[in-house]
Amino acid sequence: MSTDEAIDATTAHSLYREIGRAEWARLAADMAQPLSETEVVQLRGLGDRLDLTEVREVYLPLSRLLSLYAENTKRLGAETARFLREDDTTTPFVVGVAGSVAVGKSTIARLLRELMSRWQGTPRVELVTTDGFLYPNAELERRGLMDRKGFPESYDRRALVRFLTDVKSGAPEARAPFYSHMKYDIVPDAYVTVRRPDVVIVEGLNVLQPPPTPNDVAVSDLFDFSIYVDADAEHIAQWYVDRFMALKTGAFSNPNSFFNVFSHLTDEEAVETALGYWNSINLPNLEENVLPTRHRATLVLQKAADHTVERVLLRKL
Numbered sequence: 001m002s003t004d005e006a007i008d009a010t011t012a013h014s015l016y017r018e019i020g021r022a023e024w025a026r027l028a029a030d031m032a033q034p035l036s037e038t039e040v041v042q043l044r045g046l047g048d049r050l051d052l053t054e055v056r057e058v059y060l061p062l063s064r065l066l067s068l069y070a071e072n073t074k075r076l077g078a079e080t081a082r083f084l085r086e087d088d089t090t091t092p093f094v095v096g097v098a099g100s101v102a103v104g105k106s107t108i109a110r111l112l113r114e115l116m117s118r119w120q121g122t123p124r125v126e127l128v129t130t131d132g133f134l135y136p137n138a139e140l141e142r143r144g145l146m147d148r149k150g151f152p153e154s155y156d157r158r159a160l161v162r163f164l165t166d167v168k169s170g171a172p173e174a175r176a177p178f179y180s181h182m183k184y185d186i187v188p189d190a191y192v193t194v195r196r197p198d199v200v201i202v203e204g205l206n207v208l209q210p211p212p213t214p215n216d217v218a219v220s221d222l223f224d225f226s227i228y229v230d231a232d233a234e235h236i237a238q239w240y241v242d243r244f245m246a247l248k249t250g251a252f253s254n255p256n257s258f259f260n261v262f263s264h265l266t267d268e269e270a271v272e273t274a275l276g277y278w279n280s281i282n283l284p285n286l287e288e289n290v291l292p293t294r295h296r297a298t299l300v301l302q303k304a305a306d307h308t309v310e311r312v313l314l315r316k317l
Contacts (some may be wrong), residue, residue, distance in 0.1 A: 016300070016313040024312045025057035031064065034118040043114060045107040046250070047243040049307045055111065058301075058309045063115035066095060069225050070199055071121035091170045092196060093122070096220060097203040098293060099229030100286045101150065102240035104307060108229060109203035116199055124197035130204025131179035133160040136186045151285050152206050157219065164222040167200055182251070184258035205285070208293035220296060228297035233286060235305045237278050244274035 033056050035043075044050040070093035077090030095112070099105040109127055117125045133155050140146045145154050159177075166174035178190035194200055202219075208226060211218040220226060231239075244262075248270050252263040265273060294300060300313040 015295075016315050019312045019314060021057070021308075021310050021312075024061060024309075027061040027064075028056055031056075031060050033060065035114065039114070040111075043107060043110050045104060045110075045243075046246045047102065047239050047307075048104050048107045050104075050107060050111070054308055055115075058312075059108070059111050059115060062299075062301075062312075063112055064119065066112065066199075066225060067116055067119035067122045069093070070116075073224055074121075074198075089170050091168050092194075092198060092200045093224045094164065094167060094222060095199060095201045096207045096223040096226040097201060097229065098205065098208045098226065098290065098297065100231070100233075100236050100290055101205065101282045102243055103229045103231055103236050103303070104239075105203055105229045108227070108301070109201050113201055116201075122198040125199040125201065126194040126197045127201045127203065128163075128176045128192055128194065129179070130155060130160060130202065130207060131181075132177040132186065132192060133157075133163075133204075134179060134186065137184070147281065148285075150205055150281065152209055152289055155206065157212070160219055161217050161222070164202070164219065165217075167194065168222050170196065172196065182254065182257050205290055206293075208296045209289065210293075210296075225299070226297045228294045228300045229303065230294060230300050231303040232305075233283060235303070236286070237275070237283070238305075239307070240278050240282065241271055241274045244277075245270055 033052065035052075035055060037052055040050060040052055040055055073093055074090050078088045081088040081090070097105050097109045097112075106129070109129075113125045113127045116122045134140075134149065135143070135145070135154060135156055137146065140149060140154060143153075145151070148154055163174050163176050173193055173195045175191040175193050178187045178192055179185070180187050202223070206219075207223075208220050208228065209218065211221075245267070247259070248262055248265065251257055252259045254260065257263075262270065262273065298315045301309050302311040302313070304310045
């Protein structure tokens with residue numbers, strides 16, 4: 001590490017409260033567990049080891065913190081409107097969730113949607129993934145970007161900014177394109193519509209990217225709170241392979257799946273294929289584009305090899 005990098009790391013670290021797992025878990029001591037074991041299993045993604053203990057000790061206090069931020073932001077909006085002698089036009093509280101492929105951010109986003117909706121101040125919570133803002137495969141092919149799907153340039157960033165601008169401007173509804181993981185493509189004329197909920201959670205690889213030019217709006221400029229899901233690259237690689245193997249005998253076996261060709265691979269061939277995709281696409285994207293945005297998050301969840309959260313970093317106010 002260079003001197004400049006060491007200084008940057010120290011500066012970034014000083015911006016956060018570092019909270020160990022045990023200390024964070026104590027915050028949930030007086031909170032009731034709102035989810036059943038069946039609900040947790042339904043929310044869990046492939047390869048995740050989410051259980052009731054992890055929900056209670058990590059995500060329940062996180063959901064309460066987010067709900068408090070949302071309630072107080074709404075209160076501040078109302079007070080500001082009152083000060084300006086205007087009608088209260090407070091808009092949805094927007095939470096961004098970022099991190100690598102296979103790190104578990106989709107599960108976390110789904111879980112937070114369910115938990116936040118159980119708190120009195122945030123009953124209406126919607127979830128949107130940035131997969132819907134990928135360019136259609138035909139357009140990626142035209143641009144020569146199919147092998148860089150998931151890299152920043154493969155997304156229609158302007159469309160995502162327009163969507164979030166609609167949300168934050170208080171539009172009656174905002175529509176996001178729908179992405180099919182089965183087809184591995186955007187579904188024409190299909191949309192996810194949000195109608196001024198209390199909270200909108202936006203989950204995706206590159207949601208904390210800085211703007212491409214100083215005059216552009218960054219996606220994260222439209223967030224009220226952001227979360228980065230962090231883990232060692234070696235651990236994420238293993239989770240990626242494990243997920244690929246599970247998909248090979250699950251979703252990939254569907255003849256309508258874009259990835260059906262992989263269902264006939266032997267286990268050895270499947271591991272080799274998964275590691276090939278990881279090393280040629282997902283690891284470079286993590287190192288070049290995703291990981292460098294970690295310091296932009298309001299909160300960082302640091303995971304151990306078994307997918308459990310071992311440390312929380314919360315940006316100081």
